[in-house]
Structure formats: structure tokens, C-alpha cells
Amino acid sequence: MSSPFAVQASEPDNYYGYRSFKHGKFEFSRDEYFVKVRWPKGSHVMPADVFLRALQRDVAWNFFYGTVNFDHVFGTLNHYGTVDMFAGRFNDAYRKAGLDYNETHKSDELLATFKAILEDWTNKGYDPFAAPEETANPYGRKNGDNVKAITRQRVTAQRMVGCAGDTPVRTDQNGYPVNRHFADVPQDQPQMLPEKGFEDEVKAFNLFGYLSRSDVTWNPSVCSVVRESLYCPTSEEFILPVEHGNDRVEWFLQLSDEITWVVKDKETGAPRANVVMRAGDIAAMPADIRHQGYSAKRSMLLVWENNSGKIPELIASGKAPVTPVKF
Amino acid sequence: MSDVKTVFGSLASFQKGGIQVIADDPKNYVFSNVFDVASKAKPYERVAVGKNFEYVIECLRTEGTSPWYTADHDEFALVMDGMVEVELQKLGPSQAAAGGKDGAILVKGDPGGPRMGRIVCHRGHMALLPKGNAYRFKSARPGVVIIQTVQGELTIQRWAEICETRSAPV
Ligand SMILES: [Fe+2]
Numbered sequence: 001m002s003s004p005f006a007v008q009a010s011e012p013d014n015y016y017g018y019r020s021f022k023h024g025k026f027e028f029s030r031d032e033y034f035v036k037v038r039w040p041k042g043s044h045v046m047p048a049d050v051f052l053r054a055l056q057r058d059v060a061w062n063f064f065y066g067t068v069n070f071d072h073v074f075g076t077l078n079h080y081g082t083v084d085m086f087a088g089r090f091n092d093a094y095r096k097a098g099l100d101y102n103e104t105h106k107s108d109e110l111l112a113t114f115k116a117i118l119e120d121w122t123n124k125g126y127d128p129f130a131a132p133e134e135t136a137n138p139y140g141r142k143n144g145d146n147v148k149a150i151t152r153q154r155v156t157a158q159r160m161v162g163c164a165g166d167t168p169v170r171t172d173q174n175g176y177p178v179n180r181h182f183a184d185v186p187q188d189q190p191q192m193l194p195e196k197g198f199e200d201e202v203k204a205f206n207l208f209g210y211l212s213r214s215d216v217t218w219n220p221s222v223c224s225v226v227r228e229s230l231y232c233p234t235s236e237e238f239i240l241p242v243e244h245g246n247d248r249v250e251w252f253l254q255l256s257d258e259i260t261w262v263v264k265d266k267e268t269g270a271p272r273a274n275v276v277m278r279a280g281d282i283a284a285m286p287a288d289i290r291h292q293g294y295s296a297k298r299s300m301l302l303v304w305e306n307n308s309g310k311i312p313e314l315i316a317s318g319k320a321p322v323t324p325v326k327f
Numbered sequence: 328m329s330d331v332k333t334v335f336g337s338l339a340s341f342q343k344g345g346i347q348v349i350a351d352d353p354k355n356y357v358f359s360n361v362f363d364v365a366s367k368a369k370p371y372e373r374v375a376v377g378k379n380f381e382y383v384i385e386c387l388r389t390e391g392t393s394p395w396y397t398a399d400h401d402e403f404a405l406v407m408d409g410m411v412e413v414e415l416q417k418l419g420p421s422q423a424a425a426g427g428k429d430g431a432i433l434v435k436g437d438p439g440g441p442r443m444g445r446i447v448c449h450r451g452h453m454a455l456l457p458k459g460n461a462y463r464f465k466s467a468r469p470g471v472v473i474i475q476t477v478q479g480e481l482t483i484q485r486w487a488e489i490c491e492t493r494s495a496p497v
Contacts, residue, residue, distance in 0.1 A: 160403060160455050183331050190452040194444035201457045202415055202444040207405060208335075208451025224403040224453065226475050229382035231403070251377045253361070253384070253473070255451075257334050258344065263351070272351040275358070276344035276497035280336035280407065282376050282384070283346075283358040297333075304475075306379040323355045324378050327486035 005112040009120070017142025019120045023113040024103040026085060030121050032140050037074050039087050039101045044073045049128075049138040052121060053241030056128035057218065059114050060154050063107060065305065066312070067245030069290060072269055075242070076110075080309065083107045090245065090290070092268040122146050129216035131237035131298065134180075155221035162205035167223075169205050170213040181237065181298030182212030208255065211235050211300045218293075220303040228307040237298040245290035247312040249324045250305055253282040257299030261285075262292050287315045287322040335450060336362045337408040338388075338469055348494035358491040361386045361407055365471040367488075371464070373431070373474070373481045376489065381429055383482055385474045389466035395434035396463065399424040402431065402456040402476040406448045409470020413454045415443035416461045423459055430479010434461050 008022040013029075020029040027038040035051040037044045054070035061068075063078040072091055077084040086102040088094025122128060124144030125136035129152065157167040169189070170176035178185065187209045194202035207223065211233055218240045220232035236259060245266040252261075254277040261275040266288050275283060285291050293301075314320035336342075341362035346353045359376050368374055370390035377384035387393075389411050397418060404413060419439015424432050438461035446454050456462045456474070464472065 159401065160453070163455065181331055182333055184333050186449070186451070188449065190449070190454065191447040192444070193446065195442050198415070198443040201455070201460065202446060203457075204413070204446045204448060204452055204454035206451055207453040212333075224455075224475055226382065226401055226403070226477060229379070229475060229477070231475055249379055251379060251384070253377070254344075255335070265350075271349045273349055273353075273356070273494075274347045274497075275356060276347075278336070278342050278344040278360075279334050280341050280360045280362040281344050281358065282361060283356045284377070284379075286355050297331075304377060304379070304384065306382055308380065311380070320380075323357070324380075325357050325484075325486050327354065327357075327490060 005109045007113050007116040009116060012142065015141070021113055021117050023110060024085070024105060026103065028117055035121075037087065041099050041101050042087065044087060046071055046074070048121065050241065052118065052126075052128045052138060055114055055118050056150060057242055059111065059118055059150075060152070060219065062111065064244070065250070066247030067266065067290065069243035069245060071243070078107075078247070079104075081107055083110055085110060090267060090269060092270065118150050119145060119147060122150055129219060131217050152216065154219065155223070157222050157224060160203065160205070160224045161207075161210060163203050164200045170210050176213035176215060178212050179214065179235065179298060185209060185212040187212075207233065208300060211255070217298070230305045230307050232303040232305055234301055234303060235298055236293060236295040236301050238295065240293040243290040243292045246285060246287060248306060248315055249287050249322070250285050250303060251282065252277060252285065253302040253304065254279055255300035255302055257295070257297050259299055259301060260294045262294070263289050266290050284324050336360070338362055338366050338471060345493075345495050345497040346491055347496045353491050353494050356491070357486065359489040361471055361473055364489050372483055374483045374485060374489070375478065376473070378478065378484075381477050383476060383478045385476060385482060387464070387472045387474065389464050389470040389472050390468070391466065393464040395438055395461045396431040396481075397422065397424050397434050397459070397461050398431045398456070398476065398479070399426060399428045399458060400477060401458045402474050403453055404448075404456055404464075404472050404474050405453045406450055407471040407473055408450055409466055409468060411448050411470050411472055412465040413446045413448060413456070414463050414465065415445065415457070417441050417443060418459070418461050422461070428479070429477040431476060431481050432479065433481070
């Protein structure tokens with residue numbers, strides 16, 4: 001992963017073998033088990049796997065929508081071109097103690113540093129996108145790398161998966177076998193019966209089959225598009241590696257199985273609700289919360305986003321409500 | 328793992344989750360269930376179950392043959408239960424939705440253009456309803472389809488009837 005930006009990295013540590021990194025006044029280092037983040041007012045320790053799983057999503061999603069909390073202290077806030085990197089900013093105790101700290105960076109520059117950290121700290125056989133049952137141990141001293149796993153391209157269909165020239169359906173042949181937790185999901189494709197000349201407009205695909213073949217977890221990927229309305233379905237197992245504080249309302253439609261969402265206040269982190277969603281349940285996540293999902297069995301979740309660039313400002317200024325519907 | 332059981336819902340069998348509030352109002356989550364909504368809807372009512380500014384997800388109980396619809400933007404139909412046939416046909420003169428109009432409209436009369444084809448969909452299948460064409464659904468037995476679309480004149484909003492308002496441990 002060569003980058004046009006100068007990433008500030010140390011030489012590999014003599015004992016652990018990992019490099020340390022600096023970006024702005026933030027410093028990052030790892031040992032066998034933990035990642036340490038330092039900033040001018042403090043420091044914070046996280047399990048290495050928790051940090052890497054969160055970092056993987058932040059990198060793959062180009063900082064995503066709104067706030068990506070790696071945990072209750074460290075994270076990023078996307079301004080779409082620039083990005084805030086913070087510690088304690090969305091934590092009531094840190095705020096009250098005056099220990100919160102924030103830096104704004106150009107997105108592509110911070111992304112280059114994050115990619116370099118991800119590459120250096122991910123060992124051979126460990127896949128931060130995978131469920132824990134499906135991947136190797138993330139701990140220990142530096143041992144090889146897994147560049148192929150951490151540089152997957154995020155799927156973004158332009159119209160719909162399976163349309164001409166668009167993202168292809170998944171098959172055994174193109175490298176997407178059915179996941180062990182979805183072995184019972186029917187794999188038949190819809191019967192398309194176009195009249196001559198209409199082959200490109202008479203289009204359908206097996207979305208549930210497609211999701212059963214996802215090789216990653218917690219990675220919403222665009223599958224169909226109506227103007228700014230994006231269906232971003234994803235397969236989920238174990239814990240969403242970030243607490244996501246969106247800058248707009250997002251919606252969840254549980255397509256299969258069950259997810260529990262732990263919902264906290266976006267600014268303070270105070271608990272607000274636990275939302276249990278089962279197959280067919282649909283719910284909005286308000287724009288003033290952060291959410292983290294728990295999925296015991298691998299499940300299919302439709303994440304629905306409104307991609308309009310106007311919304312963050314409307315929500316932040318109070319011109320638009322933080323809930324989508326009043327009734 | 329041969330004993331794996333993936334749970335999908337259906338009109339005949341669905342189990343709702345719910346909201347346990349700690350410091351919140353359950354209404355903030357606009358929580359409903361597409362099988363519950365469809366079980367109480369008339370055939371082919373386009374009931375909004377999700378809304379984000381002008382965009383909606385509509386839930387349809389598919390039963391018998393629907394009217395012909397058209398829209399000036401793509402829409403996508405996802406079958407959540409049943410077996411649903413999607414018929415596609417070109418429109419005749421002056422049957423199209425106005426340029427830039429939001430949401431689906433009813434086609435006046437039968438579509439005047441040539442047949443484009445049809446798609447037979449089972450649960451989990453998603454069909455493109457391509458912009459500027461006519462489509463209708465056929466379903467011998469009751470089923471459920473959700474449509475990714477824009478709020479329009481056919482969109483029905485009945486949030487107070489469909490949404491969870493209670494807090495309860497699940
Ligand atoms: Fe989210």
C-alpha cells in the first residue's frame with residue numbers, strides 16, 4: 001500500500017516487531033495484546049483486535065457516515081474531505097474533566113496513516129473483517145501480514161447487483177462460497193424471462209443468496225440505488241466493531257435471524273435503549289444516538305442510508321429532526 | 328454445519344423483537360415488522376415502513392394481480408415471502424410519469440407498449456423495476472414485497488397503527 005503522503009512510522013520495535021506511528025499529535029503503538037493511543041492530554045489502551053476490527057471498517061468505509069467510535073474514547077468524525085480524530089470527545093467524563101482532544105485532518109492523509117497501521121499490525125492469518133470463529137488469533141509479536149484481507153474492495157453497485165456492467169452476483173467460481181452459518185439458504189436465482197431486446201432491463205438476483213456468500217462481517221455494501229437512497233445490506237456475526245454515531249437517520253431492516261442493538265446517546269455515551277430486531281423487523285436509528293449491534297448467529301441485515309450531502313448540516317443545525325417520522 | 332437454521336419471517340410465521348427503553352421514547356425508533364404490516368394490509372396497498380426525507384421503503388401484501396404502476400426513477404422490489412411474478416411492459420404515449428416526479432403512479436389503462444418480459448421471484452429475490460416502464464405483480468397466494476422507492480401519491484403512511492409504542496424487555 002504505497003501512498004503519496006509521508007506516513008510517520010518508527011522502525012520496528014526490537015522485541016514486538018511492530019512499528020509505532022504518529023499523525024498530528026496522536027501516537028499509536030502496539031504490543032502483543034494491546035494498542036496504546038497517546039495524545040497531549042492523555043493516553044488510552046485498547047485490545048489489539050478491537051482496535052484492528054474498528055480500524056479496518058474506518059479504512060474500508062473512508063471514515064463512513066458521521067462518527068466511528070472505536071470504543072468509548074477514541075474515534076473519527078467524518079466531514080467528507082476532512083476528518084476529525086478525537087479522544088474523549090464523545091465521553092461525558094472526559095469532557096467534564098477537560099481531557100477531551102480533537103484534531104482535524106485531510107481525509108486522504110489520515111487514511112494513509114490508518115492504512116499503514118492496519119497493514120503493519122495485522123499478522124499473517126488474521127482477518128479483521130472476519131468473525132472471530134473464522135479467523136486466526138490477532139495477538140502476539142509481529143508475524144507476517146495479511147494484505148489481501150485488509151485491502152478488499154468495498155462493493156458499491158451503481159444500479160443493482162447483477163445489472164449489465166455492474167457488481168456481479170457471487171458464486172463459488174468467483175470466490176464466494178456459502179458461509180457455514182447460511183448453509184441452508186436457497187441458492188436458486190430468479191427466473192428471468194425477457195422478451196428479445198429487453199435483456200438489460202428485465203433483471204433480478206437472489207439477494208439472500210448473495211448475502212449468504214459474503215466473506216466479511218459488518219461491512220454494509222451498496223446493492224441497489226434509487227437516486228440518493230442506498231440499500232447497503234450486510235452479513236453480521238459477533239459484535240459491530242464500532243459504536244456508530246451517524247450524522248443522519250439510518251434504517252435497519254432485519255432480513256434474517258436476530259440482532260440486539262445497544263443504543264447510547266451520541267454526545268455523552270449514556271445508555272438510551274436496547275433494541276432487539278428479528279426477521280422482518282424494521283427500525284430507524286435516530287441521528288442523535290450511537291449504536292452497536294450483537295449477532296449471535298450470522299444474520300442478514302439491510303442497512304438503508306440516505307446519501308444526500310445536505311443532511312448532516314440540516315441535522316446539526318436543527319433544521320431537520322433527529323427522528324424520521326412523527327406520529 | 329448441517330444443523331444450521333437460518334430464520335426468515337413469513338406471513339404465517341414471524342416473531343417480533345422490541346425496544347427496551349432506558350432513557351428514550353420507543354416512538355423514536357419507528358419500529359414495525361413487514362410481515363405484521365402486510366398481514367393487516369389490503370392487497371397492494373403501498374404502506375411506508377421506512378422513510379428518510381423523500382425516500383421510502385414500502386411494504387406490499389402481494390395477493391392476486393396488482394394494478395400497473397410506473398415511476399420516473401428506478402425502484403427495486405424484494406420478495407420477503409411467497410412467490411411473486413413481476414411483469415414488465417413498455418408504456419404507450421402519454422402514459423409515463425411526469426419528468427422528475429417522485430414515487431410510483433398508476434398507469435392509466437393497460438400499458439401501450441410491447442411486453443418486456445417477466446421475472447419469477449421467490450423469497451430473497453430482488454427485481455429491478457426500471458425507470459419509465461410499467462410493472463405489475465402477480466401472486467397466487469398472499470406474499471410480501473418491499474419496494475425501495477420515493478414517497479409518492481400512492482404511498483400510505485399509517486405509522487401510529489404499525490409502530491411499537493411500548494417499552495418491554497425482549
Ligand atoms: Fe450505523
